Amino acid sequence: MELRPLGSTGLMVTPIGLGLAALGRPGYITLDRAKDLGSDRSVAALEHRSHEVLGAAYDAGIRYFDAARSYGFAERFLASWLRERGLPPNAVTVGSKWGYAYVGDWQVDARVHEVKDHSLAALRRQIAESRALLGEYLDLYQIHSATLESGVLDDHAVLTELNALRASGLTIGVSVSGPRQAAVIRRALAVNVDGVNPFQSVQATWNLLEPSAGPALAEAHQAGWGVIIKEALANGRLADRDQEAIAAALTNPWVDVVLSGAVTEAQVRSNDGAIAVQLLPDELAALSKLAEPPDRYWNMPGYGLVDAGQGSGLLPWSWAVDRLQRSHDYWVATTRPDGRPHVMPVWGVWMQDALWFSSSRGSRKTRNLLARPPCAITTDNAYEPVVIEGEAALIDDPGAITGFVAALNQKYQTDYAVDFFNPTDNACFRVPPSWAFALTEADFTGTPTRWTFPPTSR
Structure with a gap:
């Protein structure tokens, strides 16, 4: 993978970099496949996993690595890998961020994983913490998820401090999130403190579902800024077409x-394969039709909800998957022939990116689903609910049923025989989500998150 300049910063990067948000803390690990991650999410286990993924990324030619103070122990894991690998500072380019602090106490179920603080005191404290861990490896320091509402882009004291850090040789950047990314980028481009704009790069969300920041990012590039894209896979929604995305x-x-x-070596290698993908104009035109309005992608209107960059922030899809996996019961809502709703609890298993469950062949919900496959399903914890919508697909493949029964027995400590789920007596269903929603009761206005998914083959 060839090196290229990060704008006019003087830093050299590779077209693909590795972000450590999902590797540095247990609550943000991508949990879509338990076989990839196992159940051990101790500090030692995740440091080992981080080293494996970092090593695979480096071996694939990746030379830019991105961390943050709020990514749990991401900086610590990166620093220990760099020392273990024996790499000199000029062998890689390392970026990190300040402005959020990790407060999850290494608990997967922590109600709040990070808190936002864009004050001068936070900047001074966190740059010292980052430098203590990364030392000479730290090349780029970014404001984490700057917003217009936080006032950080108008805080003279903070901007002056960032100017001083830039003068010391550190490259200064800004990262943005939410439906107003473009406005924040343009505001950052206009910053002037004593004749100097401290910012030299921007990190923003751009993907096939949410490309609205593109024109503002083009303006940043034209101004000589480096441009880093995050969430290219839309927090997992495009993971099944990662190279294309x-x-x-x-x-x-x-x-x-x-x-x-x-979060796995295989995922690194798959993502790296995007370098060899050459999309034709008609393919790009078709992919552009996946785009959603920014407000739909980022927010749920009403109820006093704040922007995505405020409150605890948008929940990652891995958070939702974790709840879908751990829920003991699921409420399945179907539609009767006369249009009336029908809701019943079931046992189920989240596997292969879908919710699997079974029901008697003659039950009302089975008859409803065979006639009208669209349904809604929710987890059993109303304090951290996850709701999915999708179409139930009847499973009659013996191998798939065997896999479902094995997963069900493991989860519920039962010993059902495969014969019990004979398709003539019991119906097995698989529901891949087309839409999902989640929030936490602890931060009702700051966490509501909606996901939509491309159609899947059933």
Whole structure:
């Protein structure tokens, strides 16, 4: 993978970088496949996993690595890998961020994983913490999820401090999130403190579902800023077409780096394969039709909800998957022939990116689903609910049923025989989500998150 300049910063990067948000803390690990991650999410286990993924990324040619103070122990894991690997500081380019603090106490179920603080005191404290861990490896320091509402782009004291850090040789950047990314980028481009704009790069969300920041990112590139793309896979919603999604991001002429959020060596290698993907104009035109309005992608209107960059922030899809996996019971809502709703609890298993459950062949919900496959399903914890909508597919493949029964017995400590789920007596269903929603009761206005998914073959 060839090196390229990060704008006019003087830093060299690779077209694909590795972001460590999913590797540095247990609550943000991508849990879609338990066989990839196992059940051990101790500090030692995740440090080992981080080293494996970092090593695979480096061996694949990736030379930009992105962390943050709020990514749990991401900086610590990165620093220990760099020392273990024996790499000199000029062998890689390392970016990190300040402005959020990790407060999850290494608990997967922590109600709040991070808190936002864009004050001068937070900047001074966190740059010291980052430098203590990363030392000479730290090349780029970014404001984490700057918003217009936080006032950080108008805080003279903070901006002056960032100017001083830039003068010391550190490259200064800004990262943005939410439906108003473009406005924040343009405000950052206009910052002037004593004749100097401290910012030299921007990190923003751009993907096939949410490309609205593109024009503002092109303006940043034109101004000489480096441009780093995060969430190219839309927090997992595009994971099944990862190479296509990353390749599409790389076709933008203003992009310097697209971050991979891989949590396994296989995912690194798959993401890296995007370099070889050449999308034709008609393919790009077809992919552009996946785009959603920014407000739909980021927010749920009403109820006093705040922007995505405020409160605890948007929940990652891995958070929702964790709840879908751990829920003991699920409420399945179907539609009767006369249009009346029907709701019943079931046992179920989240596996292969879908919710699997069974029901008697003659039950009302089975008859409803055979006639009208669309349904809604929710987890059993109303304090941290996850709701999915999708179409129930009847499973009659013996191998698939055997896999479902094995997973069900493991989860519920039962010993059902496969014969019990004979399709003539019991119906097994698989529901891949087309839409999902989640929030936490602890931060009702700051966490509501909606996901939509591309159609899948059933």
